[in-house]
Amino acid sequence: MFVSIQNLKSATQNLKMNSGLFHDISFVTFQSNDGLSAARLLLPEFYSNVAPVIGSEFLVGLPYRDFLVALEKKKSKHQEKLIQKIRDDFNNRSHPITDRIFFMDAKGIHNFQT
Numbered sequence: 001m002f003v004s005i006q007n008l009k010s011a012t013q014n015l016k017m018n019s020g021l022f023h024d025i026s027f028v029t030f031q032s033n034d035g036l037s038a039a040r041l042l043l044p045e046f047y048s049n050v051a052p053v054i055g056s057e058f059l060v061g062l063p064y065r066d067f068l069v070a071l072e073k074k075k076s077k078h079q080e081k082l083i084q085k086i087r088d089d090f091n092n093r094s095h096p097i098t099d100r101i102f103f104m105d106a107k108g109i110h111n112f113q114t
Contacts, residue, residue, distance in 0.1 A: 008043060
């Protein structure tokens with residue numbers, strides 16, 4: 001295993017995954033002030049930690065370095081609102097990463113077209 005992934009795992013041990021519900025959409029967030037939140041998507045166990053909470057197919061947003069959100073993939077106006085919020089955060093927060101939304105399943109991570 002790469003030393004960088006081992007270091008990221010060490011930095012993540014005490015980080016809590018927060019879950020919630022926005023109307024009909026389940027989501028989880030990772031938010032820290034260590035500059036590594038978005039990088040946690042690279043952890044080998046990311047999928048296996050998130051899938052039991054929000055389902056085996058989900059969307060991921062990495063709007064800025066201190067925030068990662070995964071949300072249930074479901075056709076819904078509320079999903080559209082959350083995607084827009086991710087894009088707004090990308091445009092308005094410091095240290096932006098991407099306004100792109102990703103789709104994740106057991107096979108890996110893919111671009112998501114809205």
